[in-house]
Amino acid sequence: MTVHFIGAGPGAADLMTLRGRNLIEQAPLCLYAGSIIPRDVLGFCGAEARLVDTAPLCLDEIEKIFIEAHCEGKDIARLHSGDLSLYSAVAEQIARLEKNGIPYTLTPGVPAYAAAACVLGRELTVPDLVQSLVLTRINGRASPMPEAETLEAFAMTGATLAIHLAIHRLDEIVARLLPFYGDTCPAAVVARASWPDERCVQAPLGQIAGIMAAQPEVRTALILVSKALDPERVRESALYNSHYQRRFRGRDETPSIPVF
Numbered sequence: 001m002t003v004h005f006i007g008a009g010p011g012a013a014d015l016m017t018l019r020g021r022n023l024i025e026q027a028p029l030c031l032y033a034g035s036i037i038p039r040d041v042l043g044f045c046g047a048e049a050r051l052v053d054t055a056p057l058c059l060d061e062i063e064k065i066f067i068e069a070h071c072e073g074k075d076i077a078r079l080h081s082g083d084l085s086l087y088s089a090v091a092e093q094i095a096r097l098e099k100n101g102i103p104y105t106l107t108p109g110v111p112a113y114a115a116a117a118c119v120l121g122r123e124l125t126v127p128d129l130v131q132s133l134v135l136t137r138i139n140g141r142a143s144p145m146p147e148a149e150t151l152e153a154f155a156m157t158g159a160t161l162a163i164h165l166a167i168h169r170l171d172e173i174v175a176r177l178l179p180f181y182g183d184t185c186p187a188a189v190v191a192r193a194s195w196p197d198e199r200c201v202q203a204p205l206g207q208i209a210g211i212m213a214a215q216p217e218v219r220t221a222l223i224l225v226s227k228a229l230d231p232e233r234v235r236e237s238a239l240y241n242s243h244y245q246r247r248f249r250g251r252d253e254t255p256s257i258p259v260f
Helices: 018-026 059-072 090-100 112-120 151-155 167-181 205-214
Strands: 003-007 029-032 050-053 076-080 104-107 133-136 160-163 186-191 199-204 221-225
Touching: 003 018, 003 090, 018 076, 018 104, 029 059, 059 076, 059 090, 090 104, 112 186, 112 199, 112 221, 133 151, 151 160, 151 167, 167 186, 167 205, 167 221, 186 205, 199 205
Parallel strands: 003 076, 003 104, 029 050, 029 076, 133 160
Antiparallel strands: 160 221, 186 199, 186 221
16 A cells, blocks of 8 residues: 655646556545645546545544555555645655555646746746746745745845745735835736636736735735746847757757758
């Protein structure tokens, strides 16, 4: 028996990995967070599979299900939204599994920031402009931020910021970032990327809070702040430059012109 932790991706069922889908189809028991896992993803479960919504459950109750399934020899597909590596609460579940000697696997999924970048039609890193992406959040009721990991500290680098779990405090975030990025820095709020009701709002940092106030988002939304979101500031990389020699190109520095 194995507990398979699976990143279910940002929402759209066809963004689920093939490995994740295969595991879901074969598992007799599927645990999922009903508040953030779309019903379409659950459609991959077998007709006889038992589905358990973990949204109302505490960790002790989830552990009990793991132990019961282990005793019965039944695999579990444990679905988490996005990717397992970020804000997934997988680590604490793994600790319980290891304590009980229960095997597990992890299958990655498409993360929210990647889906949001696709919605925006933008690369989050641009040569000579922005080469770092910071995935972060702010202090919350469930868990405070480490003292050194502040928005201001990250903003001093000028990196692309992808701010999770904080849409309800957009005004505060804008106020804290304005001294570093300025009023005109591109910003975006992408809510439920790849869901049928996907929403994307783009505006300068100094205006985005006011725009969102007219129609607020209260659930799963990602805040992006970056000079890289400005289409006028795109730089061509050396990777495809005709004078940039690399071992896979296999030609002289000066490109030759084919003769027909």
